[in-house]
Amino acid sequence: MEPKHQVVILGGGFGGLAAAQKLKRTPVEVTLIDRRNFHLFQPLLYQVATGSLSPGEIAAPLRGVLSRQKNARVLLGEAVDIDPEAKRVILRDGDTYAYDSLIVATGSQTSYYGNDSWRQWAPSLKSVEEATAIRHKILYAFERAERAATEEEARAWLTFVIVGAGATGLELSGALAEIAQETLRHDFRKIRPQEARILLLEGAPRVLGVYPEDLSAKAEKLLTRLGVEVIKGVMVTNIGAEGVTFKRGDSTESLAARTVLWAGGVTTTPFGERLAQRTKAETDRSGRIKVQRDLTIPNYSDIFIIGDLAHAVDEKGKPLPGVAQVAMQGGAYAGKTIGARVGGKQQARPFHYFNKGDMAVIGRAAAVANIFGVHISGWPAWLIWLFIHLMYIVEFQSRVLVFIQWGFEYLTFSRGARLITGTAATDSVTKPETLGNIGDGR
């Protein structure tokens, strides 16, 4: 018997998983390799960071998702290199996997625009670990404010800065406003959580820069109504333990804030760089690899790149955005193309992205959406957002409960997953240089 066509997929995110599932009935052998053993529903990660959901509720074990797909196997491992001539990928442990077709869906990582030292003060929202670290940081700030020695110190602990007013920045600042105003309302004795300041800093002249202008304006209005201070047209020049420094026009301002969250840009990963080198592929400014209209790399028709790592363009030559929809449709397209090739046919049509709509959520009953050119905001947009996320999550069975839980927490204003975990939970309370002397507690 002839050995089956080997499809190796790197990454089990939206793109990689869609590709694997598309190949379900194709006579190939699929090997999905991911560093993690789970698929993460990234659009809800901010809910983990803000204590509404637990990590397990927005993740599905990859093995579980693909357990019934007999032509697919899942491997825990990290690709670090590739030999495109020998058609092999190399994992960190030295193992190599040969492919006939390769689908690269390894995504992006957070970019601090060359200021990597900011990372330690301003975590970003990319992984489950970062989400729980952010949760820790937020809840801990209120604890510290409660025990602060001076008014000034308490104020710094109650000032939260989110850098970047894209979708993630909006989600985080909206959720933070709700935590301060509703969730923790009755929980403290010295401080009033409602007095927390939440600032959203953005370099561009408006929030949600990629959206139509009226929706940007609407989103800003919704944010302001929640109590978020939106500051546009600023350039962050420093982030440290004490807060943020930024330029606004000609003046430089410093803000004492103990909690800074980074919702800035993304860049390529080390593996993405290596892949570009090995295949001599062109990259764009943020390191994404420029692919052809069929999502393959020039000269390597057996290597597909999908999702955030790909710089793909639409019919008009406009680059496609790094969103889940593009990744999923790209994955399905790659899977279909491989299926056609294995069947001896040629995939004639180039990849066409069908945009079902863009939406950003700000808070309870607050969202903006652009669906086939129809601009929606407020309650209706939020309901659509809820419905779409519900539909997707339901596919990964048993996650229905996420939405029951949401409903429950929505009604009660509570947040169930308010845990400060990790080794730092107590240690960091006890740094004498920042705590000061509170006296005997009377």
Added chain:
Amino acid sequence: MEPKHQVVILGGGFGGLAAAQKLKRTPVEVTLIDRRNFHLFQPLLYQVATGSLSPGEIAAPLRGVLSRQKNARVLLGEAVDIDPEAKRVILRDGDTYAYDSLIVATGSQTSYYGNDSWRQWAPSLKSVEEATAIRHKILYAFERAERAATEEEARAWLTFVIVGAGATGLELSGALAEIAQETLRHDFRKIRPQEARILLLEGAPRVLGVYPEDLSAKAEKLLTRLGVEVIKGVMVTNIGAEGVTFKRGDSTESLAARTVLWAGGVTTTPFGERLAQRTKAETDRSGRIKVQRDLTIPNYSDIFIIGDLAHAVDEKGKPLPGVAQVAMQGGAYAGKTIGARVGGKQQARPFHYFNKGDMAVIGRAAAVANIFGVHISGWPAWLIWLFIHLMYIVEFQSRVLVFIQWGFEYLTFSRGARLITGTAATDSVTKPETLGNIGDGR
């Protein structure tokens, strides 16, 4: 106005929380100090370790629980010392808190019986962090078995040893058996998870040594039916990376097992030791402080010790067990006594422990219970166990969902929270010395 009577409670577990809540209507000021910001429903921690529940689902933020109790405040901090003459506790950061009455409910920690080096190979189930570490260890073992180079190596990754056949040992081994036989059944391509060996080692001649003999026998039968190998009367002499060595009679046996979990005994904490020193209190063999019939320390009628740190005795002089019931009733008693004293009365009655029943759960529809001398096992015991845990958890609102989720997972045999998180998730896959060469993966 006279300053109010200050009650300081150390520890927000079952005992400390019960004490705080009992003082709700007493004209005192309550300060609850805990290292963590949440109350943990410890009896379900094994479900976090085995991937059924997320940490957030079995924890309630202490601030949330006490937010409506206006005479109580919560502080994140760790008590490290006490000055019983000056009536002050000292926190790690140097802050001191004065008390008029002190309730110590700081619990116990895992004891490796003097072999602390075993800890790194055999985690125990005390904290949320340990539970997620155990989850990681278990799921990771199956991943490694799938990628093992030799049959022998795969076998070692598929051998799980639980040391100690108390309630925790039974819960863990029963849940592990279900994971291997049901949850992961279809998830792998090379290995058959059903072939995993799960061994439960116990030093005593029977499991659940504190239960009546017929229930021990019944529990062992239920375990065996689930596929757990129970080995009694053995003494573990070593635990390392490769497995466990133990003595059985005159012979010494070694077992190649990559996953060893510790469900052994408990001992006092550093703070408990310090407290005993400072108050010159007597301790028992495992370091618990011997308290009087009113749960105070001799010569210090203002210091109550409740829960796992206390060695309290019943009417017949028999020591009370370290279970949640004893802690909760002790906490309520201490709260009531303080209330009486503040009201100018004397609490006349000594602490009386009312045992509502003991139960241990092994798996789905498998448990044993001793309720007012009536011995129950199997389905009925499991239903009672479920009901009692449901009742308790419902009190901490919104956690109702835990049980809906259970019901769901019970029906579908799935486990939603199967995440391998933490920095080690990929790094440890890649240790070349243990992985071996798998070739090109074809």
